[in-house]
């Protein structure tokens with residue numbers, strides 16, 4: 021039973037694509053309801069979070085390589101878009117550009133650090149992230165620590181941002197589904213389970229990890245870019261800071277690492293908590309995340325998704341038991 | 347650079363190295379015995395700083411006395427934390443991502459409790475020693491640096507005594523060398539692990555107090571020192587006590603003398619980059635590297 | 646006929662201890678070669694080095710005349726060298742079917758358009774665990790894990806199969822069926838090096854036997870002569886008895 025759950029063949033269940041599509045449709049139609057500007061903002065930020073969270077999960081979840089350093093890519097994406105727009109580029113061109121820059125950077129980071137395994141890789145990413153932040157804080161052409169402003173000569177339209185965010189999140193989820201079902205995704209799973217056994221089956225762990233890193237970095241960078249255009253002002257502490265990288269890691273861990281929908285749920289939870297709690301209790305949300313992470317590691321490594329699955333199994337078993345005449 | 351400048355820098359590097367060693371040793375014992383990468387080390391460094399600060403501000407206790415009290419206080423805290431985390435902190439043969447993330451969660455909790463209690467402002471522990479210097483001709487030594495160094499060295503000497511002369515210390519060393527035979531010869535692995543965790547946290551707390559005498563601090567105090575601790579124990583080969591001294595010395599020297607090469611605003615990037623380089627180039631620490639070199643030459 | 650694999654002066658030292666000491670031999674295509682020796686003789690280490698999981702201290706490995714010393718494990722697999730582990734190393738989060746799929750899709754012949762489902766089933770049927778295809782690998786018994794290990798390895802379509810004690814811990818009956826399986830695999834054109842402690846299994850299956858002891862090659866030849874070689878008897882059988 022659990023085995024069947026783990027490999028739900030899409031071909032066997034063509035209806036499985038329906039709920040996500042309906043959800044997407046609903047979200048696309050949502051602005052028709054004339055939501056307040058603040059709700060739209062919360063949703064937009066949630067989409068951005070989801071995109072980064074789903075991106076991280078491709079490396080951290082599918083391939084099992086936990087990185088604390090995704091602020092590097094988020095920040096690079098934000099700055100690429102910001103500079104691109106100020107240089108007169110079409111904003112929609114800057115997002116793929118941001119992705120490409122980050123993918124390149126991910127190679128530079130990954131080539132040395134993927135020689136390390138598991139926790140050592142994780143620690144190295146902390147170093148990479150902090151070093152990058154220091155460098156960006158000192159970079160003059162982007163204004164250093166005092167930040168960088170985007171000037172666009174078009175009026176600000178919040179719904180445009182809303183749809184950009186939604187599309188990006190949908191793209192991220194789509195990509196993550198494709199990766200999951202592909203040969204590439206199978207190789208990543210093998211690496212996650214046992215890197216040496218994977219290599220003994222012909223998987224090139226180094227190349228596959230670099231690939232996953234690049235895809236994850238590109239998605240995260242696009243999220244950073246979309247966010248930067250919305251915010252119109254970015255600074256190194258905000259987009260390259262350690263808390264940013266931590267946030268990107270926390271979302272999938274909370275939602276359920278190594279699943280398709282866990283990072284989406286985590287991103288949603290995070291986006292809402294961030295908006296609702298941060299303003300009122302600036303430190304409480306991080307405290308909450310800390311407690312959540314500890315509870316998750318101790319009691320439910322599958323995060324929210326794991327909890328839901330467990331509940332479902334429990335309910336099913338109860339029902340089965342009540343059917344049997346005793 | 348004159349010779350006197352050089353001497354001054356060298357002395358301050360040595361003083362720094364002593365403090366760094368006290369800071370990193372807590373991480374090494376925990377990693378050595380149970381292969382847990384203690385990210386929460388940063389949180390305990392920070393709590394140690396506030397512990398000494400509060401005792402000083404409220405009870406007028408001398409900061410060095412505060413540091414001394416931090417040992418038993420944080421030992422108890424460590425033992426309690428280890429007990430509360432239970433199966434989340436097993437004695438394992440390989441570092442795991444689960445325990446890494448668990449300690450990371452703990453760090454987040456500690457750090458943000460710190461923010462709730464003490465806010466975001468920087469604090470500092472000021473005593474008459476803080477700005478005093480001792481002069482030997484042209485060489486000046488900050489008095490506080492010397493005092494902190496001395497305390498660090500004394501506490502490390504005490505640790506050395508515990509490790510080599512007590513049964514507990516011998517169990518720790520045995521566990522680091524070969525945990526499999528430890529179970530066979532009847533060393534209580536779980537109990538030793540719990541006490542080791544307490545010991546590691548005790549050193550983190552006390553070292554935090556010492557660092558607070560040198561630098562202003564906020565609840566995010568531990569982060570840069572966490573990374574430095576990593577650099578040190580990686581350079582030292584992760585679970586070797588003498589390696590910690592070598593690592594501390596290297597880091598302190600690099601940090602102190604790099605001001606001639608690297609602009610000061612890039613200074614913080616040094617330990618971060620050194621961390622990555624050390625992890626990749628020196629998997630067995632400096633000692634392992636030396637051993638490899640020797641064996642290569644022998645062939 | 647040229648050798649499929651030749652090993653020349655292979656040495657492996659673990660800080661002083663020589664797990665392998667100047668070992669040389671050749672394997673011809675199509676044979677089943679038995680590799681025997683007491684515990685700690687260096688058999689597993691030899692496999693690791695041939696498969697690229699560990700580098701040798703010195704020496705040379707040629708596969709089809711090409712230099713394969715210090716080759717990366719996945720490249721060895723792509724060239725057609727695959728090993729089973731003494732302790733099975735399945736992908737624990739996967740089903741039996743998925744475990745085999747990894748080898749098929751990343752092995753020597755990962756070609757595109759073909760019927761994966763059918764190929765997986767064939768391999769599972771060959772090793773006799775077809776009925777378990779949808780079970781999670783974590784739930785398998787030791788015997789089934791050994792079969793899965795073999796299936797995973799076969800899925801990479803090896804030309805040279807390195808089998809490390811696939812029968813240890815199995816019942817006589819299970820062992821016979823695995824030996825039959827090895828013969829069938831060999832008949833399908835795969836060369837096999839087979840590590841085994843059970844001498845009867847070796848005698849009944851192998852064309853050629855290599856004896857290792859304390860990292861040195863003690864003797865090699867047809868199984869019948871090995872059985873009577875005094876050095877072998879002393880080092881191996883004599884000690885074991």
Ligand SMILES: Nc1ncnc2c1ncn2[C@@H]1O[C@H](COP(=O)(O)OP(=O)(O)OP(=O)(O)O)[C@@H](O)[C@H]1O
Nearest residue numbers: 659662664682683684685686687688689690691731
């Ligand atoms: N990674 C290692 N580090 C140190 N020594 C090792 C290592 N791997 C193997 N050895 C040593 O090398 C020698 C050969 O080991 P190996 O596992 O190859 O023997 P084996 O012939 O497969 O034995 P068995 O029949 O028990 O499987 C043994 O003495 C072993 O202790």
Ligand SMILES: [Mg+2]
Nearest residue numbers: 688689690731
């Ligand atoms: Mg063996």
